[in-house]
Amino acid sequence: MHDTATIRIRALSALIVIASLVFIGKLFFIQVIHGGDYREQASRQYISPVSNIFDRGNIFFTKKDGQTLSAATLKTGFTVAINPTLLEDPQGAFAHLVSIIPDIDSDAFFLKAGKKNDPYEEIARRVPKDKAQAVESLDIQGVSIHEEKWRFYPGETLAAHVLGFVGYDGDRQVGQYGLERYYDYTLRRDEKDAEINLFAEVFANIRNSFLYQGGAQAGDIVLTIEPDVAAFLGRQVEDIRETWNAESAGAIIMDPMTGAVIAMESSPTFNPNSFSDVADYSVFSNPLVESVFEMGSIVKPLTVAAGLDAGAIVPTDTYYDPGFVEVSGARIENFDGKGRGRVPLQEILNQSLNTGAVHVEQKLGKERFRSYFRALGLQEETGIDLPNEASGLAENLESSRDVEYATASFGQGFAVTPISIARALSALGNGGVLVTPYVVSRIDFKEALSRDMTHNPSLYPRVYKKETSETITRMLVTVVDKALVGGTVKLEHYSVAAKTGTAQIARRDGKGYYEDRYLHSFFGYFPAYAPRFLVFLYIENPRGVRFASETLTHPFMDTVKFLIHYYGIPPDR
Numbered sequence: 001m002h003d004t005a006t007i008r009i010r011a012l013s014a015l016i017v018i019a020s021l022v023f024i025g026k027l028f029f030i031q032v033i034h035g036g037d038y039r040e041q042a043s044r045q046y047i048s049p050v051s052n053i054f055d056r057g058n059i060f061f062t063k064k065d066g067q068t069l070s071a072a073t074l075k076t077g078f079t080v081a082i083n084p085t086l087l088e089d090p091q092g093a094f095a096h097l098v099s100i101i102p103d104i105d106s107d108a109f110f111l112k113a114g115k116k117n118d119p120y121e122e123i124a125r126r127v128p129k130d131k132a133q134a135v136e137s138l139d140i141q142g143v144s145i146h147e148e149k150w151r152f153y154p155g156e157t158l159a160a161h162v163l164g165f166v167g168y169d170g171d172r173q174v175g176q177y178g179l180e181r182y183y184d185y186t187l188r189r190d191e192k193d194a195e196i197n198l199f200a201e202v203f204a205n206i207r208n209s210f211l212y213q214g215g216a217q218a219g220d221i222v223l224t225i226e227p228d229v230a231a232f233l234g235r236q237v238e239d240i241r242e243t244w245n246a247e248s249a250g251a252i253i254m255d256p257m258t259g260a261v262i263a264m265e266s267s268p269t270f271n272p273n274s275f276s277d278v279a280d281y282s283v284f285s286n287p288l289v290e291s292v293f294e295m296g297s298i299v300k301p302l303t304v305a306a307g308l309d310a311g312a313i314v315p316t317d318t319y320y321d322p323g324f325v326e327v328s329g330a331r332i333e334n335f336d337g338k339g340r341g342r343v344p345l346q347e348i349l350n351q352s353l354n355t356g357a358v359h360v361e362q363k364l365g366k367e368r369f370r371s372y373f374r375a376l377g378l379q380e381e382t383g384i385d386l387p388n389e390a391s392g393l394a395e396n397l398e399s400s401r402d403v404e405y406a407t408a409s410f411g412q413g414f415a416v417t418p419i420s421i422a423r424a425l426s427a428l429g430n431g432g433v434l435v436t437p438y439v440v441s442r443i444d445f446k447e448a449l450s451r452d453m454t455h456n457p458s459l460y461p462r463v464y465k466k467e468t469s470e471t472i473t474r475m476l477v478t479v480v481d482k483a484l485v486g487g488t489v490k491l492e493h494y495s496v497a498a499k500t501g502t503a504q505i506a507r508r509d510g511k512g513y514y515e516d517r518y519l520h521s522f523f524g525y526f527p528a529y530a531p532r533f534l535v536f537l538y539i540e541n542p543r544g545v546r547f548a549s550e551t552l553t554h555p556f557m558d559t560v561k562f563l564i565h566y567y568g569i570p571p572d573r
Helices: 002-033 035-047 090-100 106-113 129-138 178-182 191-195 198-204 227-243 272-277 296-310 346-350 354-364 366-375 402-408 418-429 466-487 553-567
Strands: 059-062 068-082 121-127 143-152 165-169 172-176 219-223 248-254 261-267 318-321 324-327 330-333 341-344 440-445 450-452 497-506 513-526 533-540
Touching: 068 106, 068 129, 090 106, 090 129, 106 121, 121 129, 121 143, 129 143, 165 178, 165 272, 172 178, 227 248, 227 261, 227 533, 227 553, 248 418, 248 553, 296 346, 296 354, 296 366, 296 418, 296 466, 296 497, 296 513, 318 354, 324 354, 324 402, 330 354, 330 402, 341 346, 346 354, 346 466, 354 366, 354 402, 366 402, 418 466, 418 513, 418 533, 466 497, 513 553, 533 553
Parallel strands: 059 219
Antiparallel strands: 059 068, 068 121, 068 143, 165 172, 219 440, 248 261, 248 533, 318 341, 324 330, 440 450, 497 513, 513 533
């Protein structure tokens, strides 16, 4: 009996201790871990008529030295409001207010002041602190001041398509387009987010991972985007479009070894601080991720690499070029319709010969050709961390018709996104692996823990042998050194591998191609045998010029020179 009572007393004591620990833990959770959150909420209830002041996580660019720079943040100001039920002298109030805030609209003010049953009407927003204090000092009955916050993009148009913006969905502000949308659950600051704490998650296993079902732990995101490089590229893209009176232009700079996107710019663009001023909402879409194009001759190196990798050809091979080839009753010609006779395979790339690309494809055979292009991911999404990514339109590569494979060998008949082709082309220079592009390198959670978002290159799938990568790189370096604009743009002390592309644009009615509309593209990587950067450029429907070598060679080389200088890249030859 005595033993039973003792056990009960001990059990009751244990329960009391456990309950006390739970209570203390709850107090610690409220007062220490989320004390700041609750104090801020109490303050908001006092100063604002709305339930919460807008709050959202930050986005940061990453400078070349590792320092971060604000890409998206919050700006603080004040809202001036009136209570028409308490406003005794609307005329006098307006006179005083407009002397401090001149842009208050008279008609709108008196219309709102006349709503005698309405206790709250806003008359000015985003008022600077000094003016808000001046209004407060007036001490006008029926006039109130409330703190407000809004999304602000210091770089204005810089990386606008990557960042996106925040807009209203009903009465709630959410990410729309770009990273603001893709990482909305990480960046948003809902009240419910305070209920789950990363500290508790880690030590009490409340959730199974950082990113839990139904939402993400609140945090800031850090980008791979380098702001100075992106600013340079943005100017380049804008200049390209304006120079050639083109419909659009775009560019990507990425690390071909890892998939990290250093810059991604397109034109026309927009300022996310004033997105509501845009007349055509289609400008918000990111064409580098969401639009597909037939890329033309920049595909030829992928075809040649496949032939080399499979052993269907060797670099010393030659072939006979009559200027055209007939496949399934279709006549496929070189860009100038001229034959070259017997030529080495290098000339396929030097002179961009369609007949040569078809020759390699036929040596491979349809099945092997298709398997390589499938392995390059040209029919699927890349997995980049941006919304609305489009898949390639490559149904032609599933056809039984020989002509579909022949045209695909030189980049016509199938369409892919710029980011997809940039990924595929990276495999030429990085040793033959297929990277996954990404723009977020790290998430910094509210409780000072971080999650590394970079990718492990060793886990990437292999498409080509390393030897194939080295061989095709040598061939592309020869293109720059000897063939591109007659070898006049060669860099004496730097090896650059590159290729141009010119593709006819398909008619919107599906009936063949326009005779006078082209897509120009250009890609290259350097230093060629251990590449730091891959640069991709495109321009849609430039006026008065036919070939990409005329429109994009110099912008590409200017970009290469900028990157060499900016990063202090040492010579490699």
